[in-house]
């Protein structure tokens with residue numbers, strides 16, 4: 001089972017407060033890693049630090065340590081989604097999906113099919129700004145359907161989704177993991193995951209340590 005991410009001795013401080021220190025863990029093919037913690041604990045900071053959007057005070061982050069060809073260009077093989085639904089409010093739903101595909105370097109995306117998959121048919125021509133928070137989240141999540149990245153790093157992907165949306169996402173996660181991918185996510189919802197290597201890390205403060 002290949003290692004997709006290995007981190008050691010991670011430490012981060014914000015405004016003089018230590019969010020985590022000496023954090024270490026590995027993510028392997030087939031893993032689902034749930035980062036837990038109260039509001040403000042440092043979960044988003046950790047995910048953003050992994051992909052280089054936030055500076056770490058200490059530590060080493062290694063993507064694909066056993067696969068040089070992936071490691072050299074790791075950004076192309078890691079899908080990061082922040083906690084805000086990344087949609088352009090002035091573009092329609094379908095234009096947003098087209099833009100996300102273009103930005104992802106994918107040309108053969110069936111946008112109608114994708115909108116149907118995420119339950120947005122009938123709303124495709126409305127500006128995203130007129131859609132609900134959950135509908136906007138569904139637009140953003142279409143990236144998961146055309147991404148070829150083996151490692152997904154997702155900050156609060158369930159936010160604003162209804163029961164159907166949550167179920168849809170669970171199914172997509174299961175497919176990704178069954179295909180040899182791995183997922184790191186934050187969620188305030190308890191996850192009961194079966195059929196995958198389910199791991200948890202709780203960010204609690206300076207004395208926190210991973211596994």
Ligand SMILES: Nc1ncnc2c1ncn2[C@@H]1O[C@H](COP(=O)(O)OP(=O)(O)OP(=O)(O)O)[C@@H](O)[C@H]1O
Pocket residue numbers: 014015019037038039040041042043044045046
């Ligand atoms: N740009 C920033 N500058 C200074 N401090 C920040 C910045 N971003 C976040 N913080 C602080 O870092 C701490 C951790 O924030 P973070 O967003 O990582 O928490 P979180 O665990 O994701 O919280 P939530 O569950 O509310 O999303 C908070 O105390 C926050 O105020």
